Amino acid sequence: MPNELAESTSPYLRAHADNPVDWRMWTKDTLAEAARRDVPLLISIGYSTCHWCHVMAHESFEDEAVAAMMNDRFVPVKIDREELPDIDAYYMNALQAMTGQGGWPMTIFATPAGSPFYAGTYFPPAPRGNLPAFTQVLSAVSATWTDRRDEVDQMTSRMDRGLAEMADAVTSALPAEAAAESLTPDELDSAAAALLDSYDPAWGGFGGAPKFPPMMNVLQLLAAFVRLGGTASAGEGEDDGASGRPGTGGTASANEGEAGEHPIDRVRAEGRLGWLGADGHLTGEPVLDCLIAVRSTLARIASGGMRDQVRGGIARYSVDRQWFVPHFEKMLYDNALYLRAVVAWAKVERALDPRSKWLALAEREIADTANFLISDLSTDDGFIAALDADSLNSAGVSEEGAAYVFAPEEFAEAGQAGLLGLVDSPAGGELSGQVVAAVRIIDWLGMEDVPFDADHPAPWDIEATKHQSEMLDQLRARRSQPARDEKIITEWNSLAVTALAEAALYSGAGAESDGGADSARWAETAVRFWTAMDERNKQAGATAGSMEQAGSVESAGSASLDVRRSFTGGVAGPGRGGLADWAQTITAGITVGQLSGGAASVRVGDLVDLAATMLDLFTSEQGDGVLEAVDSLGDGIIDVKSADPVDNTVPSGRSAAAEAVLLLAELGVDAATSGGPESGATPGAAESSGEAAALDTGRLLEVRDRLLGVYRALAGQAPRGCGHALWQAERALSPVRVATGDEALRTIAARHPAVTLLTASTGVPGPDGREVDVPAGTAIVCRGTSCSLPVGTNAELVGLLDR
Numbered sequence: 001m002p003n004e005l006a007e008s009t010s011p012y013l014r015a016h017a018d019n020p021v022d023w024r025m026w027t028k029d030t031l032a033e034a035a036r037r038d039v040p041l042l043i044s045i046g047y048s049t050c051h052w053c054h055v056m057a058h059e060s061f062e063d064e065a066v067a068a069m070m071n072d073r074f075v076p077v078k079i080d081r082e083e084l085p086d087i088d089a090y091y092m093n094a095l096q097a098m099t100g101q102g103g104w105p106m107t108i109f110a111t112p113a114g115s116p117f118y119a120g121t122y123f124p125p126a127p128r129g130n131l132p133a134f135t136q137v138l139s140a141v142s143a144t145w146t147d148r149r150d151e152v153d154q155m156t157s158r159m160d161r162g163l164a165e166m167a168d169a170v171t172s173a174l175p176a177e178a179a180a181e182s183l184t185p186d187e188l189d190s191a192a193a194a195l196l197d198s199y200d201p202a203w204g205g206f207g208g209a210p211k212f213p214p215m216m217n218v219l220q221l222l223a224a225f226v227r228l229g230g231t232a233s234a235g236e237g238e239d240d241g242a243s244g245r246p247g248t249g250g251t252a253s254a255n256e257g258e259a260g261e262h263p264i265d266r267v268r269a270e271g272r273l274g275w276l277g278a279d280g281h282l283t284g285e286p287v288l289d290c291l292i293a294v295r296s297t298l299a300r301i302a303s304g305g306m307r308d309q310v311r312g313g314i315a316r317y318s319v320d321r322q323w324f325v326p327h328f329e330k331m332l333y334d335n336a337l338y339l340r341a342v343v344a345w346a347k348v349e350r351a352l353d354p355r356s357k358w359l360a361l362a363e364r365e366i367a368d369t370a371n372f373l374i375s376d377l378s379t380d381d382g383f384i385a386a387l388d389a390d391s392l393n394s395a396g397v398s399e400e401g402a403a404y405v406f407a408p409e410e411f412a413e414a415g416q417a418g419l420l421g422l423v424d425s426p427a428g429g430e431l432s433g434q435v436v437a438a439v440r441i442i443d444w445l446g447m448e449d450v451p452f453d454a455d456h457p458a459p460w461d462i463e464a465t466k467h468q469s470e471m472l473d474q475l476r477a478r479r480s481q482p483a484r485d486e487k488i489i490t491e492w493n494s495l496a497v498t499a500l501a502e503a504a505l506y507s508g509a510g511a512e513s514d515g516g517a518d519s520a521r522w523a524e525t526a527v528r529f530w531t532a533m534d535e536r537n538k539q540a541g542a543t544a545g546s547m548e549q550a551g552s553v554e555s556a557g558s559a560s561l562d563v564r565r566s567f568t569g570g571v572a573g574p575g576r577g578g579l580a581d582w583a584q585t586i587t588a589g590i591t592v593g594q595l596s597g598g599a600a601s602v603r604v605g606d607l608v609d610l611a612a613t614m615l616d617l618f619t620s621e622q623g624d625g626v627l628e629a630v631d632s633l634g635d636g637i638i639d640v641k642s643a644d645p646v647d648n649t650v651p652s653g654r655s656a657a658a659e660a661v662l663l664l665a666e667l668g669v670d671a672a673t674s675g676g677p678e679s680g681a682t683p684g685a686a687e688s689s690g691e692a693a694a695l696d697t698g699r700l701l702e703v704r705d706r707l708l709g710v711y712r713a714l715a716g717q718a719p720r721g722c723g724h725a726l727w728q729a730e731r732a733l734s735p736v737r738v739a740t741g742d743e744a745l746r747t748i749a750a751r752h753p754a755v756t757l758l759t760a761s762t763g764v765p766g767p768d769g770r771e772v773d774v775p776a777g778t779a780i781v782c783r784g785t786s787c788s789l790p791v792g793t794n795a796e797l798v799g800l801l802d803r
Helices: 028-037 051-061 064-073 085-099 134-147 149-173 185-196 215-227 263-269 286-303 332-352 357-376 408-412 440-446 463-477 490-507 516-549 579-593 604-618 653-667 697-709 712-717 723-733 743-750 794-801
Strands: 041-046 075-080 106-110 116-120 390-392 398-400 421-423 435-437 566-568 619-621 627-629 737-740 757-759 779-783
Touching: 028 041, 028 075, 041 085, 051 064, 051 134, 051 398, 064 134, 085 106, 085 116, 085 149, 116 134, 116 149, 134 149, 185 215, 185 286, 185 712, 185 723, 215 286, 215 332, 215 723, 263 286, 286 332, 286 357, 286 440, 332 357, 332 490, 357 440, 357 490, 357 516, 490 516, 490 579, 490 743, 516 579, 579 604, 579 653, 604 619, 604 653, 627 653, 627 697, 653 697, 653 723, 653 757, 697 723, 712 723, 737 743, 743 757, 743 779, 743 794, 779 794
Parallel strands: 041 075, 737 757
Antiparallel strands: 041 106, 106 116, 390 398, 421 435, 619 627, 737 779
8 A cells, every 4th residue: 555655746755655664754743653653753865866766765665574664663754855955955964964974865863853863875785885784774773762862862962953053154154244245356257267276178177077067157157258358359250240249347458468469369360269178278368268168168068978969958967077978867957057058158159250160069059958958858837857867778677877878789770970979988887888979079179170161060960960869869769768757846947947048039039030940939938837837836825825814824925926846747845945946936037028928928026026025035134244045944843944055056045046136136126116017127017016115126236246245255265166156246247238129139139148138128217207218129238227329220239238
């Protein structure tokens, strides 16, 4: 008979519903049951794409004898870390405090109150190396609980104190005197230099193996490159008027030679710009090195085995330094961040040379990643969480990478004449086949004498490569496919909606452009998924409001909206939305609102209300001047709230909130909260509620800078841990918005690397208090409250953006 997990919203938990273990979900009733029986909680935390979680489940949780011991001596609890990230973070801190390391599956033994007293990760069914058997651990913990309760009490008392102090440690360590202002150009230069100190010139990326895709740091370096004047020098042969060069803001001089020549001008004059970065080696000139590190890293990823050369998308990480052999799970957030990064890269490359090989590669990555998100990581109303690494091999045994690797004789069916080939790497020695890569892209990029034009297409566009891809896709389709974790996680779904909308904006959705049907599909999907997400949150808010009136729940904030952490099949998961969920939802709404087809779906007033509620729930003023931002609201069971500012696999809640308020300030909240149905920065903006009336642009700019200011120390010491925050700090220095309703002018602006936001109106009040309108067929460029006169041609718009 299935256990309680059969009713869970988590596919990962439901996969354990038929275990003989009497698994319970994380609820107050579960803890009360442990207290009634006077037994410890055995808390197992994992997630769907965790390989060793599945191994331990098969070895131990499916074993009748092991399950009997677990049921008899403990109350077993299963948690999906992606549904309840705050609980996962709390117990991960305990695990690391006890053992000095972390990981999943996480195995926690706790009192009925939830206080941990013993912890580990994977335990095998029989002793292995230094690891005891799982049954030995169960026996020892049970005996300690029964015979040495006083020692357990002492341990939990120390851990409870330590974990509470750990939760406060980050905030208490923030330097108040440095927290009120965002980072300066000099500080951002130092952060970029510190990041480049860990750059791998041979293979791109930062640090050694395993290598994770450093997309937030890539975005940081691209913004630094633009700020340092990298796209300011005029290129040759712009063919579409969209290759605008933003001004340097007075910062380019630090990179100019004695004669005032910018390094980019010099390498262009020397004929080296086209292949700069192909060998990966830095030059010692900051502006060039930012571009080289970005080009090398993204090209190595795009040509390696971590990037799925058949269907698009990237895997979670590379087990080797070369990006050849992946850990095969595919996470939504990795691919969303990758798409955002390659869109930003394409803007820079287009500004440098609209006919370059680098731009062709960037646009290939945009198209393949955006299409992969829709084809492989979506449902009817949103993006799913992940694809597993494991699937059944030909013998019916679950194996990592079985769906993706090929034996040489299988690959031979696709032919050898195209770009794709098999990677022979020691890192893949345990796989049943070899990984497909496209390593010759690197050679192609670095060959000056190999032409690239209509008669000489990119190597991925030749017929032999297309044939390879089609054949390999057909072979893979006949295999058992990895499981899909179909949870829609609000934070990740929002991040992917943002990325897809940015791709559509860049590709010219809705305009006469070379984006074509793909771009229109990306735009339509982004709008549809945003609308569905908005409706889910509003429905959750209506449900929560009804329950609150009945006295059942505590209010989460706005009565009309309740951002939940996740949904499965339209049903909300157990977790309340954290700061990152709220912030990414706002950013997704603002980005979708910039699409010509999305403006009617996004009410600026709603976003203002959402931001006001977010700041009220998650931020607070500290006596020392620090603006504290907590990551979660607590669940009423363990109410220690973390405040971790580190950008890890995804942007931290704090840096995500910084982006949301940065963009919201650019929308012109003052106009959006004071006008009628036509006010605001996008069509469809409506009146804001009185609750958000105090959230004006000035307040948003202050919050933005105070959120970012705390990264001052981290930026110089550990820039790899705050890439998203540093990217926002770069953007905050000189945000540029373009107000226009003209599709051709919108496309020009959307492809310009200096533009922060596209709007349909200026958001700036005129002398009579009403918003300054944009005349039809023109564009206005605004920097803060300073706006240009309207211009009506591509060249005039580019000229304004170049300043």
